[in-house]
Amino acid sequence: MVAECFARRRRRFLDAMQDGVALFPSWPVQRRNADQDQSYRPDSDLFYLTGFGEQESAAVLIKQGRQVRYILFVRPRDPAMEQWVGHRAGVEGALRDFGADEAYPIEELDARLPALLENRDTLYFEFGRHEAFDARVLRVIEELKAGVRNGKFGPWTLIDPRTVLWPMRRVKDADDLADLQRAADVTMAGFKAAMRAVVPGMNECELAGVLEFEFKRRGAQRVGFETICAAGDHATTLHYITNDGVIGDTDLVLLDAGAEVDMVSADITRTFPASGRFSPIQRRVYEWVLKAQAAAIAAVKPGATYDQVHRAALEVLVDGLIDLKALKGTRAEIIESGTYRAYFMHRIGHWLGSDVHDVGAYHVDGKSIKLEPGMVITIEPGLYFKDAPGTPKALRGIGVRIEDDVAVVKGGRRILTDGVPKAVEDIEAFMAQPGSWWAWLHPVTVAGDEAEAVEAPPAASKAAPARKAPRKTKA
Numbered sequence: 465m466v467a468e469c470f471a472r473r474r475r476r477f478l479d480a481m482q483d484g485v486a487l488f489p490s491w492p493v494q495r496r497n498a499d500q501d502q503s504y505r506p507d508s509d510l511f512y513l514t515g516f517g518e519q520e521s522a523a524v525l526i527k528q529g530r531q532v533r534y535i536l537f538v539r540p541r542d543p544a545m546e547q548w549v550g551h552r553a554g555v556e557g558a559l560r561d562f563g564a565d566e567a568y569p570i571e572e573l574d575a576r577l578p579a580l581l582e583n584r585d586t587l588y589f590e591f592g593r594h595e596a597f598d599a600r601v602l603r604v605i606e607e608l609k610a611g612v613r614n615g616k617f618g619p620w621t622l623i624d625p626r627t628v629l630w631p632m633r634r635v636k637d638a639d640d641l642a643d644l645q646r647a648a649d650v651t652m653a654g655f656k657a658a659m660r661a662v663v664p665g666m667n668e669c670e671l672a673g674v675l676e677f678e679f680k681r682r683g684a685q686r687v688g689f690e691t692i693c694a695a696g697d698h699a700t701t702l703h704y705i706t707n708d709g710v711i712g713d714t715d716l717v718l719l720d721a722g723a724e725v726d727m728v729s730a731d732i733t734r735t736f737p738a739s740g741r742f743s744p745i746q747r748r749v750y751e752w753v754l755k756a757q758a759a760a761i762a763a764v765k766p767g768a769t770y771d772q773v774h775r776a777a778l779e780v781l782v783d784g785l786i787d788l789k790a791l792k793g794t795r796a797e798i799i800e801s802g803t804y805r806a807y808f809m810h811r812i813g814h815w816l817g818s819d820v821h822d823v824g825a826y827h828v829d830g831k832s833i834k835l836e837p838g839m840v841i842t843i844e845p846g847l848y849f850k851d852a853p854g855t856p857k858a859l860r861g862i863g864v865r866i867e868d869d870v871a872v873v874k875g876g877r878r879i880l881t882d883g884v885p886k887a888v889e890d891i892e893a894f895m896a897q898p899g900s901w902w903a904w905l906h907p908v909t910v911a912g913d914e915a916e917a918v919e920a921p922p923a924a925s926k927a928a929p930a931r932k933a934p935r936k937t938k939a
């Protein structure tokens with residue numbers, strides 16, 4: 465992302481805001497244990513507007529008629545600290561590289577805030593997220609109001625900046641879509657690696673490790689959310705992140721993960737057989753979910769509502785539940801009564817962007833929102849048959865979800881993640897040499913440069929997986 469992209473976003477925000485001041489602080493650093501901090505992830509809104517990702521920072525945008533100011537508060541340069549924990553942009557860098565009109569050390573924020581807010585009617589600030597910082601802002605506001613007899617006043621009107629930012633973030637422009645495609649490309653490479661690395665007998669955490677290793681070496685800074693690597697019955701827990709089970713040789717593996725690249729995350733789910741071959745009943749369940757996903761994707765287009773997309777998948781899933789003898793009745797009866805929720809208990813998907821469950825409403829005035837070009841939504845139907853009484857015996861322990869990231873474009877849709885096999889025949893062909901990933905594994909020196917290597921299976925002679933023989937873990 466180039467500086468111009470952030471400048472354009474600030475202009476859009478400033479255009480949409482009333483005269484006043486907008487204040488965006490960074491997330492506080494969280495202690496992890498002893499003298500260790502939690503790994504730091506910049507705030508999505510602050511980064512979206514500035515491209516500035518350092519901890520202990522804040523951005524201020526001021527608008528008065530046609531006059532605007534953009535101020536950054538940052539950690540100052542400090543050779544001793546930088547020796548230990550690395551480079552800081554400092555005040556100089558904030559001005560030079562991040563386009564700030566003014567920049568100050570973060571320590572000066574409290575001292576400068578009164579002057580920045582003085583005689584401004586409106587403050588855009590998100591209260592309720594960071595109590596200590598809230599208290600600092602409230603103190604300044606009260607002090608300014610107390611100075612009313614000296615001709616001062618503080619902001620009388622408080623507005624949550626999310627009222628402006630969320631609709632902005634929900635509709636992606638060409639730059640945003642290019643960023644998302646990069647995250648999608650890295651995520652797809654991770655899935656293809658995992659599908660060719662899996663062999664029965666390995667642990668879920670090892671397979672998740674392969675996926676995340678592939679993410680990292682292709683340019684991901686981190687995962688967009690905790691990787692879900694769920695074998696067999698674990699796949700019937702929607703957000704299973706324990707990832708510590710042994711993968712059985714007849715298990716399906718449900719892998720739901722996303723690489724975060726430059727503060728944007730993709731989100732893919734694939735469900736594939738550990739052995740490389742679906743059993744007949746696994747295949748039947750899988751193909752109903754796949755058909756439901758195709759129906760929902762086909763329903764994505766400008767003007768369609770989120771509810772219509774959900775409904776398109778739901779109707780197919782219910783047909784599937786009848787066909788699989790999981791439910792009795794007609795499609796209409798089952799949808800009306802909601803009994804399908806025993807096996808499909810979530811919505812069709814969510815907005816995607818800087819946050820994996822990206823910001824923005826799904827309903828406006830009580831009505832399902834209409835899709836428009838630039839919106840990006842995940843389409844992720846699933847069927848989950850818990851190993852429990854009430855579930856037909858043949859289906860117990862099968863969990864299937866298939867998820868792709870879909871951008872709404874003029875006249876239709878664009879699937880950002882269609883490079884990972886998902887038809888049964890394609891998966892089985894792709895996984896024809898179980899464990900082959902381990903044989904071609906070699907360093908990637910330029911992120912993304914070797915994306916093709918995953919496509920081409922190594923010669924059969926090299927494909928022997930250096931793995932112990934699969935264990936029978938489940939009949």
Ligand SMILES: [Mn+2]
Binds near residue numbers: 844
């Ligand atoms: Mn998702």
